[in-house]
Amino acid sequence: MTDRLFTETLLDAVGEDLLRSRLSEDFVRADVGAQTVAPLLTFQALSDLLSTHQLEPPRLRLHRAGRPVPLNDYTEPVEASGVARRLVRPEALYEQLRNGASLVLDGIDRLHPPIRAAADDLMRLVHERVQVNLYLIWGDSHGFNTHWDDHDTFIVQVAGTKHWQVHGQGTRPYPMKEDTDHSHRPPEGTVWEGVVRPGEILHVPRGWWHTVTGTGDVSMHLTFGFTRATGVDWARWLVDRLHEVEFARTDLPRFASPEERRKHQHELLRHLLDLAEQHGIDDFLADRDSRFPRRQSFSLPWAVDGSTPGPDTVMEFTPILPSALREESEKVALTVAGRRYAFPKTAQPLLEVLVKARTLTVAELAERAGVPVDTAAALARTLVRHHLVLLK
Incomplete structure (x- = not known):
């Protein structure tokens, strides 16, 4: 295949x-x-x-x-x-x-x-x-x-x-x-x-x-x-994060003395090194994955009219890369294409099955998650509106 x-x-x-x-x-x-x-x-x-x-x-x-x-x-x-x-x-x-x-x-x-x-x-x-x-x-x-x-x-x-x-x-x-x-x-x-x-x-x-x-x-x-990520990409990512540092946003002392400019440069380097220590390569790659785009695909009429899919309707998870689910108090969340989506904790078994299987019918999702078909169909209706699944 x-x-x-x-x-x-x-x-x-x-x-x-x-x-x-x-x-x-x-x-x-x-x-x-x-x-x-x-x-x-x-x-x-x-x-x-x-x-x-x-x-x-x-x-x-x-x-x-x-x-x-x-x-x-x-x-x-x-x-x-x-x-x-x-x-x-x-x-x-x-x-x-x-x-x-x-x-x-x-x-x-x-x-x-x-x-x-x-x-x-x-x-x-x-x-x-x-x-x-x-x-x-x-x-x-x-x-x-x-x-x-x-x-x-x-x-x-x-x-x-x-x-x-x-x-x-x-x-x-x-x-x-x-x-x-x-x-x-x-x-x-x-x-x-x-x-x-x-x-x-x-x-x-x-x-x-x-x-x-x-x-x-x-x-x-x-x-x-x-094209794979390189050290240049990590460095650019770190530089973008300098916007969070107040000192980095200050003007460069163009008209100050050479000694003052050197001190300013050393302070900038210190902040950049601190960012590099706090946000290493693993953080960069994880952030890059969380922003990975979805395919341009459409699911009509479901995403517009809000109709409820039947048991035999096929669901296809749209994120290309595996999505990590995070438990957050009474919710479960996932980040897709740089956007965070939060769902009630009761949706976690369904989402875990969907993320792993990627493509299955509403009835299969319900059976594997151990929930009623109506519950799986309701989640599918929500997911399709946010372009997290395609319905066929």
């Missing part, structure tokens, strides 16, 4: 050390089987997406030999609701693909439920936001030159084959998107080289140079990209 592709299937193939020592640090290759990844995307499903969504550059774009294909070669200007758009012309797209262009579609996880489920699963594994891009090419050409990415990636080969050369970390280890130096060079040689086939998954860490070319056949792969 796509909603367990990473947390179960990949971990079973690679081992638990993937997270402890290899994630973001080492190239990883695993074969989970073509039949495992086949449900992610088929050519028919892709054709349907292109037919039913008005996708246009830069979200959908073509590249050939390291350069973008001119828009006029495969799109035409149109006007929709008074807004100028670029419409992809099917016959022109086919011709460009026949001539070796590579099609890129960003954010396909927001369009296709099986890929969205896999992306959510990866988010639960790495506790970072994930975006999935599609890459499709025919022939033996390449869309991009040798390059590195400013984020970690899992490459999932869905159809056909592609030739990969993974060169490794360049002359500037751990480069970032917002970095002071983007002029670093790739290393000599390769860490791994080979042909990737359907069912194979590659993990290429941030900053690792790689070269990817077609093999003469078709190739369709998905890139699951995510």
